[in-house]
Amino acid sequence: MLWRALRLVAGLAIGIALWWSCGDAWNRALAFLTQPLVKLDARIAQTDLVAVGHTIVVQPLVASLPMATIPVDQLTYNVILLIALFASNRAPFSDRNMKAFAIAFAIVLLLHPIGLFISIESTYAHQQGAWSDHHYGETAQRLWVNGEVFYRLIGMFGVVFAAWWVAGSESATASRRRRK
Amino acid sequence: MALSRRQIGFLIRFAVLSVVFYLPIAIPALERVTVAPFTRALASASGATLRMIGQPVTTEGTVIRGSMFAVDIKNGCNAVEAVAFLAAAILAFEAPIVFRIVGAIAGSILLELLNLIRIDTLYLLGKYHRDLFDMFHLAVWQTLMFGAAVLIFLIWTRNAVARA
Numbered sequence: 393m394l395w396r397a398l399r400l401v402a403g404l405a406i407g408i409a410l411w412w413s414c415g416d417a418w419n420r421a422l423a424f425l426t427q428p429l430v431k432l433d434a435r436i437a438q439t440d441l442v443a444v445g446h447t448i449v450v451q452p453l454v455a456s457l458p459m460a461t462i463p464v465d466q467l468t469y470n471v472i473l474l475i476a477l478f479a480s481n482r483a484p485f486s487d488r489n490m491k492a493f494a495i496a497f498a499i500v501l502l503l504h505p506i507g508l509f510i511s512i513e514s515t516y517a518h519q520q521g522a523w524s525d526h527h528y529g530e531t532a533q534r535l536w537v538n539g540e541v542f543y544r545l546i547g548m549f550g551v552v553f554a555a556w557w558v559a560g561s562e563s564a565t566a567s568r569r570r571r572k
Numbered sequence: 573m574a575l576s577r578r579q580i581g582f583l584i585r586f587a588v589l590s591v592v593f594y595l596p597i598a599i600p601a602l603e604r605v606t607v608a609p610f611t612r613a614l615a616s617a618s619g620a621t622l623r624m625i626g627q628p629v630t631t632e633g634t635v636i637r638g639s640m641f642a643v644d645i646k647n648g649c650n651a652v653e654a655v656a657f658l659a660a661a662i663l664a665f666e667a668p669i670v671f672r673i674v675g676a677i678a679g680s681i682l683l684e685l686l687n688l689i690r691i692d693t694l695y696l697l698g699k700y701h702r703d704l705f706d707m708f709h710l711a712v713w714q715t716l717m718f719g720a721a722v723l724i725f726l727i728w729t730r731n732a733v734a735r736a
Contacts, residue, residue, distance in 0.1 A: 393727060400719050408711055465710065472715045477722060538598050545597065545653035546590050549718045553661065554583055556722075558575060 396480050403479025407472035419443040419464050422504055429509040435527045436516050450512055458523050460515045467507045470548040474500050477556040492559035499555045507543050514540035578666070585664035593656035597647055611650045614684070618645070618691040629695070636691070641699040643691065649709075651687035651717055655680045658721040667732040675732070679724040686720055 423441040430450075431437045438453040446465040452458065478484060478493040517528040517536040524533065575583075596606045611634050619631035629638045634645045647653070659676040667675075690713045698705045 393723075393730075396726070397723060400723065404712075404715055404719060407715070408707075411711065412707075469711045469715065472711055473718050473722075476715060476719050480723075541598065541647075542591075542594055545648055546594055546657055549653075549657060550587070550590050550660075553657070553718075553722060554586065558579060558583070 396482075399484060400476050400480035403476035403484075404472060406479065407475035410475065411469055411472050415465055415468070416443070416445065418468065418504075419446070419448060422464060422468070422508055423448050426505040426508045426512070429505060430512060433513065436512065441512075448508065450515075458516075458520045460512065460520070462508065462511050462515060464508060464511075466544065467511055467548065468504055470552045471497070471500060473549060474552045474556060477552065496552075496555035496559045500552055503548075503551055507548060510536065510539045510543055582664050582666070586660050589660035589664055590656065593660055597652060597656075603647075607647065607650065607652055610652070611645050611647075614650055614687070614691070615645050618688055618695070621688060622692055622695060625692075627695070627699075636695055638695070638699060641695065641702075643695050643698060645691060648714075649691065649694075651683050651690075654683050654687075654717040654721045657718065658683060658724060661721075661725045662728055665729060665732060667729075667736065671732060671735065675728040679721070679728060682724060683717065683721060686717065690717065 420443040423443045426448075427441050430439060430441065436450070436457070438457060440451045440453060442449045442451055443464070444461075446463060448462045448464045450460040450462065474493075474496060478489060478496070481489050483489060514536040517524055517533045528536070596602045615631045615634045615636055619629050619636045622629045622636065627638060629636050631637070636643050636645070643649075658679045662676045662679060663672050665672065694705065694709055694713065697708055
């Protein structure tokens, strides 16, 4: 277990380095991937998402819409935990572990646009003063705010854990079968 | 990647319990009588440990204040989310119920002890290395907390499986 903990800490360091160095590029991709989701909601459809450093700015295309800034790095750092968990597996560079990691990584990355969309909705539902009250009902406001808080506090890590646990245990089972 | 019935059962229970344990954070009336007093107690304990190592700090509610820096402990920094995550994972796992409850309580205590270290180091980083504070606050410590939760879960499951 000590070795596992050490591998976890090493994975954590690698994860932070990757997240820090690739963050801005991923934020640009994330803005592009989330744009179609934003178009689904007529209230905020007329906006452009622009990545600016560690944030994504929701730029209105019409004067009646307020602007919003989302600290997107707070929605994406779950990849660090994912890398750390897969690094903690026995034989982290084995084909099976790398394949399982690739699948889990893809799942987590695909969830980032959803997380960003929820965060944008929550911001417009709750933090834009009179505009929020005018365009979102009380239930909708609660729903989006709770959705965002749940994603940030538990969901983004729950998904990582579930993806790692399923992919990890699948790869462990397969490797046990191969040894037999 | 085909999932076994056991894995699916675990994931469903884990998801449901995560939502259940999230309720004390989500419902304001419940939060006021559960999470909020706990966070204030955590701030007091963190302030006390900081004073033990010679830091002249005062605590007021959830705020730990020194002459040059102050931290306000909010949801996300009180480790309630990591505790909820660990408790959901342990309670979702197939093992004797008493073993699950003991594991969840013991694991939660360990996580909160680790969280005391987190708060104290974040205060010290904020005071002496402000440039590193944001990275440690967001990425390093939050990931470490969940990493620790997973490690505790793994140690516990190893014992649970051995016992079974």
